[in-house]
Amino acid sequence: MRDDHLMDRVVDLDEVAAVLAGQTVGWRSAGLEVGQVTWRDAEASWPQPLETDRARVHEPDSVGVVISGSGEAELSVVLFRSGWADVDFIAGLDDAASLPASGIASASDFEARMNQWVARVFGGGAQ
Numbered sequence: 001m002r003d004d005h006l007m008d009r010v011v012d013l014d015e016v017a018a019v020l021a022g023q024t025v026g027w028r029s030a031g032l033e034v035g036q037v038t039w040r041d042a043e044a045s046w047p048q049p050l051e052t053d054r055a056r057v058h059e060p061d062s063v064g065v066v067i068s069g070s071g072e073a074e075l076s077v078v079l080f081r082s083g084w085a086d087v088d089f090i091a092g093l094d095d096a097a098s099l100p101a102s103g104i105a106s107a108s109d110f111e112a113r114m115n116q117w118v119a120r121v122f123g124g125g126a127q
Contacts, residue, residue, distance in 0.1 A: 010083035015107035035066040
């Protein structure tokens, strides 16, 4: 019998957090507000709280961030270690949606997609 709890690890979330940290300076210099990275622990009891302190998370199963821009523009991304993400955005009054995000295979793959999502919501100069 296989252990599904361990089988779904596709993406190293600590590497993803490092990607987010590396991108934050550029996003902020482009005028964006970047929220704290949040973590969810697979071993925490339901409802699993979001933590901002990585040391409090023993078995991370997701990492997320919210980025805000001018007006109501906002991008919310939560990446799960199994390689899919919840990506929701508001770019304007008539421009809000969820974006498809699955098959993410690595932190560098996530970085490339994150750059596309940021450009989609905030424009090309925000990368």
